[in-house]
Amino acid sequence: MKRRRRCIVFGILKHTVLIIMALIVLFPITWIILQSLKSYFDTIAVPPKILFSPVWKNYVDVLSRVGFFSSFRDSLVVALGSVGLALLIGTPFSYVLARFDFKGRDNIAFFVLSTRMMPPIVVIVPFIRIFHILNIADTHVGLILAHVLVNLALVVWMMRGFFSSIPREIEEAAIVDGCSQMGAFWSVTLPLSAPGLVATALLSFLFSWNEFLFALTLTSLKVKTLPVYMASEFVGYLAVQWGPLSASGVLAILPTLAFIIFIQKHLVRGLTFGALK
Amino acid sequence: MKKRFCKFPYIFTLPVTITLFALVIYPLIYAVFISLHSTAMGIQQAQFVGLRNFIDILSSPIFSNAVKNTAIFTAGTVGLTFFLGFVIALLLSSITRGTDIYRVIFILPLGVSPVIAGLTWGMMLNPLFGIVNFFLEFLGIRGLGWATDIKLALPTVIMIDVWQWTPFMMLILYAGLQMLPKECFEAAMIDGASFWQKFIYITLPLLRPIIVIALIFRLMEAFKSFDIIYTVTKGGPGHATETMIVRAYLEGLKYHKLEYGAVIGLIMLFITIFISQRAVKRLLE
Numbered sequence: 001m002k003r004r005r006r007c008i009v010f011g012i013l014k015h016t017v018l019i020i021m022a023l024i025v026l027f028p029i030t031w032i033i034l035q036s037l038k039s040y041f042d043t044i045a046v047p048p049k050i051l052f053s054p055v056w057k058n059y060v061d062v063l064s065r066v067g068f069f070s071s072f073r074d075s076l077v078v079a080l081g082s083v084g085l086a087l088l089i090g091t092p093f094s095y096v097l098a099r100f101d102f103k104g105r106d107n108i109a110f111f112v113l114s115t116r117m118m119p120p121i122v123v124i125v126p127f128i129r130i131f132h133i134l135n136i137a138d139t140h141v142g143l144i145l146a147h148v149l150v151n152l153a154l155v156v157w158m159m160r161g162f163f164s165s166i167p168r169e170i171e172e173a174a175i176v177d178g179c180s181q182m183g184a185f186w187s188v189t190l191p192l193s194a195p196g197l198v199a200t201a202l203l204s205f206l207f208s209w210n211e212f213l214f215a216l217t218l219t220s221l222k223v224k225t226l227p228v229y230m231a232s233e234f235v236g237y238l239a240v241q242w243g244p245l246s247a248s249g250v251l252a253i254l255p256t257l258a259f260i261i262f263i264q265k266h267l268v269r270g271l272t273f274g275a276l277k
Numbered sequence: 278m279k280k281r282f283c284k285f286p287y288i289f290t291l292p293v294t295i296t297l298f299a300l301v302i303y304p305l306i307y308a309v310f311i312s313l314h315s316t317a318m319g320i321q322q323a324q325f326v327g328l329r330n331f332i333d334i335l336s337s338p339i340f341s342n343a344v345k346n347t348a349i350f351t352a353g354t355v356g357l358t359f360f361l362g363f364v365i366a367l368l369l370s371s372i373t374r375g376t377d378i379y380r381v382i383f384i385l386p387l388g389v390s391p392v393i394a395g396l397t398w399g400m401m402l403n404p405l406f407g408i409v410n411f412f413l414e415f416l417g418i419r420g421l422g423w424a425t426d427i428k429l430a431l432p433t434v435i436m437i438d439v440w441q442w443t444p445f446m447m448l449i450l451y452a453g454l455q456m457l458p459k460e461c462f463e464a465a466m467i468d469g470a471s472f473w474q475k476f477i478y479i480t481l482p483l484l485r486p487i488i489v490i491a492l493i494f495r496l497m498e499a500f501k502s503f504d505i506i507y508t509v510t511k512g513g514p515g516h517a518t519e520t521m522i523v524r525a526y527l528e529g530l531k532y533h534k535l536e537y538g539a540v541i542g543l544i545m546l547f548i549t550i551f552i553s554q555r556a557v558k559r560l561l562e
Binding site for chain 2: 015089093
């Protein structure tokens, strides 16, 4: 009986700690939502207002800015383009890594992984120069290429794990039935790893959507992704427009928050590049 | 049949090889080239200066300061995210109800763009009207300057980074805890082991490989972390939050000292390779 009571006390204690932690985690997200619904003077009121009459003004303001729309579009184009390209070249490659044994396989795989560990700053100055020569400075194409570099390691290592987990026998059966190796990959293995492909695509999308350093340095006037837009647009000489800033922040994180919840089962694999499942 | 098997890997490998050559190998060679030249007259008239740029950077006190800040930032955020993530993971795996809800809440920061995390925390930590100082006043703590205070700025950006990345540690360690064999704990319980005994003699040793993976990934990310520092302080006040990557950005892109930017970038690359050669390869196998 005494032991049981101790258990309950411990249970309550654990939940209390967890709830406090959860509140700390949730607070900034809640606060940016609240700020986005406040009028200008409410956003900088002292003491800060927790109760206030909500207004939609900031959202109307943000949505009517040409800059926000074009940034949203730029972010979308760059994210979709780089994810598409990374998947297109990375998926077949990861299949080869998972299925074939050839000389130098592990070295190549580790080299791909190490590109992710590489501090991006070291290639930025060369990129600026090369992009300038190729005439793709400040364009979607240039930033898409840079983001392929961000996402390729993720795609290769994550998909390699998914492909390895599909039994080779299924493919062999298809080949016995008259499929070519290519056909077996295309019509058997790839459909079977569709959930993994979706998770990989969403996580890469998230990385590209949130990426800041390449976007800040490789694009400036013609192309401006959301993070770059947000870091500069609302911070004026004298004051920060907290309301519109918060509203655009909320609009920018809604898709990524949805993604992260949607792929939570695959997150561990994704964040450790397939090292853990 | 046999022949097709041989060609197959290479056709599929070629696009990635070309991409990595164009996006990694060539730029790195170019970075080495820049780092050995002076580009004061423009990059077309670059003059070979040998290792002078490296000597300039390595002997500059501003760079030593950046190295020190990088070390503090990295150690701080890796240590704290590990500790907090481990605590949350242990708590989560020891409760029976509500695990799924907690888990969803705890992963949310991973979906928030670091720039937005930085801006939001910047707003909350504003010394004049920020909500954090408002709460702290109830505890009798007044007027903290946070990111504007030369002493507090670095801890402030570490704190924001910890908010963003603790979920990463929590997720991985929690997944690791779920994979541990139950039998060991049952046997220990029968033998009457205390919580701490179980933790030190069973959990830690069994979890070691996963802990190491989590720490390495976090270390690599923290070492090149840029977004939060840039959005919150831009390296200031003074040089208080300038890490190596921020310094490289400022030198190479703000002050147009391309060669200094390249030098710091390459130094960071050497450090990364040094760490990963020792750790990553052995552990991920």
